[in-house]
Amino acid sequence: DSGVTQTPKHLITATGQRVTLRCSPRSGDLSVYWYQQSLDQGLQFLIQYYNGEERAKGNILERFSAQQFPDLHSELNLSSLELGDSALYFCASNRAGAPQETQYFGPGTRLLVL
Amino acid sequence: AQKVTQAQTEISVVEKEDVTLDCVYETRDTTYYLFWYKQPPSGELVFLIRRNSFDEQNEISGRYSWNFQKSTSSFNFTITASQVVDSAVYFCALSEEEYGNKLVFGAGTILRVKS
Numbered sequence: 001d002s003g004v005t006q007t008p009k010h011l012i013t014a015t016g017q018r019v020t021l022r023c024s025p026r027s028g029d030l031s032v033y034w035y036q037q038s039l040d041q042g043l044q045f046l047i048q049y050y051n052g053e054e055r056a057k058g059n060i061l062e063r064f065s066a067q068q069f070p071d072l073h074s075e076l077n078l079s080s081l082e083l084g085d086s087a088l089y090f091c092a093s094n095r096a097g098a099p100q101e102t103q104y105f106g107p108g109t110r111l112l113v114l
Numbered sequence: 115a116q117k118v119t120q121a122q123t124e125i126s127v128v129e130k131e132d133v134t135l136d137c138v139y140e141t142r143d144t145t146y147y148l149f150w151y152k153q154p155p156s157g158e159l160v161f162l163i164r165r166n167s168f169d170e171q172n173e174i175s176g177r178y179s180w181n182f183q184k185s186t187s188s189f190n191f192t193i194t195a196s197q198v199v200d201s202a203v204y205f206c207a208l209s210e211e212e213y214g215n216k217l218v219f220g221a222g223t224i225l226r227v228k229s
Contacts, residue, residue, distance in 0.1 A: 002160075031215070033215070033216070033217075042219060042220075043205065043217075043219040045216035045217060045218070055215065056215055088157065092159075092217075099147055099209040099210060099211055100147050100164075100166060100209075101215075102149065102161050103161075103217060104161060105151070105158065105159035105160075105161075106158075107157065107158045108159075
Protein backbone atom coordinates (compact mmCIF):
# COMPACT_ATOMS: atom_id res chain seq x y z
CA ASP A 1 0.00 0.00 0.00
CA SER A 2 1.62 3.25 -1.19
CA GLY A 3 -0.48 5.50 1.03
CA VAL A 4 -2.01 7.27 -1.99
CA THR A 5 -5.76 6.78 -2.26
CA GLN A 6 -7.96 7.20 -5.30
CA THR A 7 -11.70 7.11 -5.68
CA PRO A 8 -13.66 5.69 -7.30
CA LYS A 9 -11.93 2.47 -8.26
CA HIS A 10 -14.11 1.97 -11.31
CA LEU A 11 -16.29 4.35 -13.28
CA ILE A 12 -18.58 3.58 -16.18
CA THR A 13 -20.20 6.46 -18.01
CA ALA A 14 -21.48 7.53 -21.39
CA THR A 15 -20.00 9.71 -24.10
CA GLY A 16 -20.55 13.40 -23.53
CA GLN A 17 -20.69 13.07 -19.78
CA ARG A 18 -18.45 14.62 -17.12
CA VAL A 19 -16.71 12.79 -14.29
CA THR A 20 -14.48 13.71 -11.36
CA LEU A 21 -11.65 11.53 -10.12
CA ARG A 22 -10.33 12.09 -6.64
CA CYS A 23 -6.89 11.58 -5.15
CA SER A 24 -5.51 11.90 -1.64
CA PRO A 25 -1.70 12.01 -1.46
CA ARG A 26 0.47 10.30 1.13
CA SER A 27 0.61 12.04 4.46
CA GLY A 28 3.12 14.89 4.26
CA ASP A 29 3.33 14.95 0.46
CA LEU A 30 2.71 18.33 -1.12
CA SER A 31 2.94 17.36 -4.77
CA VAL A 32 0.39 15.42 -6.77
CA TYR A 33 0.71 14.08 -10.30
CA TRP A 34 -1.89 12.68 -12.69
CA TYR A 35 -1.12 10.07 -15.35
CA GLN A 36 -3.25 8.32 -17.95
CA GLN A 37 -2.59 4.71 -18.98
CA SER A 38 -4.23 3.63 -22.21
CA LEU A 39 -3.55 0.75 -24.58
CA ASP A 40 -2.51 2.96 -27.47
CA GLN A 41 -0.64 5.74 -25.64
CA GLY A 42 0.86 3.86 -22.70
CA LEU A 43 1.54 5.75 -19.48
CA GLN A 44 1.42 9.50 -20.07
CA PHE A 45 1.91 12.41 -17.70
CA LEU A 46 -1.04 14.78 -17.56
CA ILE A 47 -0.42 17.42 -14.91
CA GLN A 48 1.36 18.17 -11.63
CA TYR A 49 0.35 20.28 -8.67
CA TYR A 50 2.45 21.44 -5.77
CA ASN A 51 0.85 22.85 -2.63
CA GLY A 52 -2.22 23.99 -4.54
CA GLU A 53 -0.45 25.48 -7.54
CA GLU A 54 -0.09 23.99 -11.00
CA ARG A 55 3.58 23.20 -11.59
CA ALA A 56 3.83 21.26 -14.82
CA LYS A 57 1.55 20.31 -17.64
CA GLY A 58 1.85 17.39 -20.02
CA ASN A 59 -0.41 15.93 -22.65
CA ILE A 60 -3.61 17.02 -20.99
CA LEU A 61 -6.59 17.70 -23.22
CA GLU A 62 -8.48 20.98 -22.92
CA ARG A 63 -11.55 18.95 -21.91
CA PHE A 64 -9.63 17.85 -18.82
CA SER A 65 -8.85 20.02 -15.83
CA ALA A 66 -7.47 19.46 -12.38
CA GLN A 67 -6.97 21.23 -9.11
CA GLN A 68 -5.39 20.69 -5.73
CA PHE A 69 -7.27 21.83 -2.68
CA PRO A 70 -5.96 23.35 0.59
CA ASP A 71 -6.12 19.95 2.28
CA LEU A 72 -3.84 18.77 -0.59
CA HIS A 73 -6.24 16.33 -2.14
CA SER A 74 -6.61 16.66 -5.88
CA GLU A 75 -9.40 16.19 -8.38
CA LEU A 76 -9.17 15.48 -12.09
CA ASN A 77 -12.23 16.57 -14.04
CA LEU A 78 -12.91 14.98 -17.40
CA SER A 79 -15.69 16.48 -19.51
CA SER A 80 -17.34 15.85 -22.87
CA LEU A 81 -16.08 12.32 -22.58
CA GLU A 82 -15.22 10.35 -25.68
CA LEU A 83 -14.72 6.62 -26.18
CA GLY A 84 -10.98 7.23 -26.41
CA ASP A 85 -10.88 8.61 -22.88
CA SER A 86 -11.39 5.10 -21.54
CA ALA A 87 -8.23 4.41 -19.59
CA LEU A 88 -6.69 3.83 -16.19
CA TYR A 89 -6.01 7.14 -14.46
CA PHE A 90 -3.31 7.20 -11.83
CA CYS A 91 -2.50 9.74 -9.21
CA ALA A 92 0.97 9.86 -7.67
CA SER A 93 2.50 11.96 -4.93
CA ASN A 94 5.81 12.93 -3.39
CA ARG A 95 7.02 15.38 -0.79
CA ALA A 96 8.44 18.33 -2.68
CA GLY A 97 7.77 17.61 -6.34
CA ALA A 98 11.43 17.39 -7.27
CA PRO A 99 12.57 15.15 -10.15
CA GLN A 100 14.87 13.09 -7.91
CA GLU A 101 12.04 12.11 -5.64
CA THR A 102 10.18 8.87 -6.11
CA GLN A 103 6.58 9.22 -7.13
CA TYR A 104 4.29 6.86 -5.24
CA PHE A 105 1.23 5.79 -7.17
CA GLY A 106 -2.32 5.19 -6.07
CA PRO A 107 -4.32 2.14 -7.17
CA GLY A 108 -5.83 4.01 -10.11
CA THR A 109 -9.35 4.74 -11.34
CA ARG A 110 -10.47 2.64 -14.28
CA LEU A 111 -12.73 4.71 -16.52
CA LEU A 112 -14.89 3.11 -19.16
CA VAL A 113 -16.75 5.40 -21.55
CA LEU A 114 -19.56 3.69 -23.45
CA ALA B 115 14.38 14.65 -26.35
CA GLN B 116 13.37 12.40 -23.54
CA LYS B 117 12.68 8.86 -24.50
CA VAL B 118 12.63 5.48 -22.84
CA THR B 119 12.70 2.32 -24.90
CA GLN B 120 11.82 -1.12 -23.64
CA ALA B 121 12.31 -3.20 -26.72
CA GLN B 122 11.03 -6.44 -25.21
CA THR B 123 7.26 -6.39 -25.43
CA GLU B 124 6.75 -9.73 -23.74
CA ILE B 125 9.00 -12.33 -22.14
CA SER B 126 7.99 -15.82 -21.01
CA VAL B 127 10.18 -17.87 -18.71
CA VAL B 128 9.83 -20.96 -16.59
CA GLU B 129 10.04 -20.62 -12.85
CA LYS B 130 13.59 -20.46 -11.47
CA GLU B 131 15.02 -19.08 -14.68
CA ASP B 132 16.87 -15.78 -14.59
CA VAL B 133 15.45 -13.00 -16.74
CA THR B 134 16.75 -9.59 -17.76
CA LEU B 135 14.51 -6.73 -18.77
CA ASP B 136 16.16 -4.12 -20.96
CA CYS B 137 15.74 -0.36 -20.74
CA VAL B 138 17.46 2.20 -22.96
CA TYR B 139 16.95 5.91 -22.48
CA GLU B 140 17.67 9.13 -24.33
CA THR B 141 18.34 12.42 -22.63
CA ARG B 142 20.28 15.62 -23.21
CA ASP B 143 20.33 16.44 -19.54
CA THR B 144 23.39 15.68 -17.44
CA THR B 145 21.30 15.22 -14.32
CA TYR B 146 18.54 12.69 -14.56
CA TYR B 147 16.89 9.91 -12.62
CA LEU B 148 15.84 6.45 -13.62
CA PHE B 149 13.13 4.32 -12.08
CA TRP B 150 11.64 0.87 -12.37
CA TYR B 151 8.02 0.18 -11.50
CA LYS B 152 6.08 -3.07 -11.42
CA GLN B 153 2.43 -3.36 -12.40
CA PRO B 154 1.00 -6.71 -11.24
CA PRO B 155 -2.29 -8.03 -12.65
CA SER B 156 -4.17 -6.14 -9.94
CA GLY B 157 -3.18 -2.93 -11.74
CA GLU B 158 -1.36 -0.76 -9.22
CA LEU B 159 2.10 0.67 -9.95
CA VAL B 160 4.67 -0.42 -7.42
CA PHE B 161 7.98 1.41 -7.09
CA LEU B 162 11.05 -0.84 -7.26
CA ILE B 163 14.15 1.34 -7.55
CA ARG B 164 15.47 4.84 -8.24
CA ARG B 165 18.93 5.62 -9.60
CA ASN B 166 20.45 9.03 -10.30
CA SER B 167 22.77 9.79 -13.19
CA PHE B 168 25.78 10.27 -10.92
CA ASP B 169 25.54 6.85 -9.34
CA GLU B 170 26.55 4.03 -11.64
CA GLN B 171 26.86 1.53 -8.86
CA ASN B 172 24.87 -1.60 -9.52
CA GLU B 173 22.34 -2.57 -6.94
CA ILE B 174 21.10 -5.87 -5.65
CA SER B 175 17.99 -6.35 -3.56
CA GLY B 176 17.20 -9.97 -2.89
CA ARG B 177 16.46 -11.63 -6.22
CA TYR B 178 16.43 -8.27 -8.01
CA SER B 179 19.46 -6.52 -9.45
CA TRP B 180 19.95 -3.48 -11.63
CA ASN B 181 22.76 -2.66 -14.02
CA PHE B 182 23.14 1.03 -14.88
CA GLN B 183 25.56 1.89 -17.69
CA LYS B 184 25.79 5.53 -18.78
CA SER B 185 28.06 4.62 -21.68
CA THR B 186 25.25 2.68 -23.32
CA SER B 187 22.37 4.68 -21.78
CA SER B 188 20.94 1.53 -20.32
CA PHE B 189 19.38 0.60 -17.00
CA ASN B 190 18.63 -3.10 -17.12
CA PHE B 191 16.77 -5.13 -14.51
CA THR B 192 17.49 -8.76 -13.73
CA ILE B 193 15.33 -11.13 -11.73
CA THR B 194 17.21 -14.17 -10.48
CA ALA B 195 15.38 -17.44 -9.92
CA SER B 196 12.08 -16.03 -11.16
CA GLN B 197 8.84 -16.94 -9.42
CA VAL B 198 5.24 -16.98 -10.60
CA VAL B 199 4.56 -13.93 -8.40
CA ASP B 200 7.02 -11.97 -10.54
CA SER B 201 4.53 -12.10 -13.41
CA ALA B 202 3.67 -8.47 -14.13
CA VAL B 203 4.32 -5.58 -16.46
CA TYR B 204 7.56 -3.81 -15.68
CA PHE B 205 8.08 -0.16 -16.58
CA CYS B 206 11.28 1.81 -16.81
CA ALA B 207 10.92 5.59 -16.40
CA LEU B 208 13.03 8.73 -16.64
CA SER B 209 12.81 12.15 -15.02
CA GLU B 210 15.11 15.06 -15.75
CA GLU B 211 16.08 18.29 -14.03
CA GLU B 212 15.59 20.29 -17.21
CA TYR B 213 12.12 19.02 -18.08
CA GLY B 214 10.54 19.25 -14.67
CA ASN B 215 9.17 16.53 -12.58
CA LYS B 216 7.21 14.35 -14.94
CA LEU B 217 8.07 10.72 -15.42
CA VAL B 218 8.53 9.56 -18.99
CA PHE B 219 7.71 5.87 -19.16
CA GLY B 220 8.76 3.15 -21.52
CA ALA B 221 6.08 0.99 -23.12
CA GLY B 222 6.60 -1.72 -20.53
CA THR B 223 7.63 -5.36 -20.71
CA ILE B 224 5.13 -8.09 -19.90
CA LEU B 225 6.83 -10.83 -17.92
CA ARG B 226 5.10 -14.20 -17.70
CA VAL B 227 6.61 -16.74 -15.34
CA LYS B 228 5.22 -20.23 -15.76
CA SER B 229 5.36 -22.92 -13.11
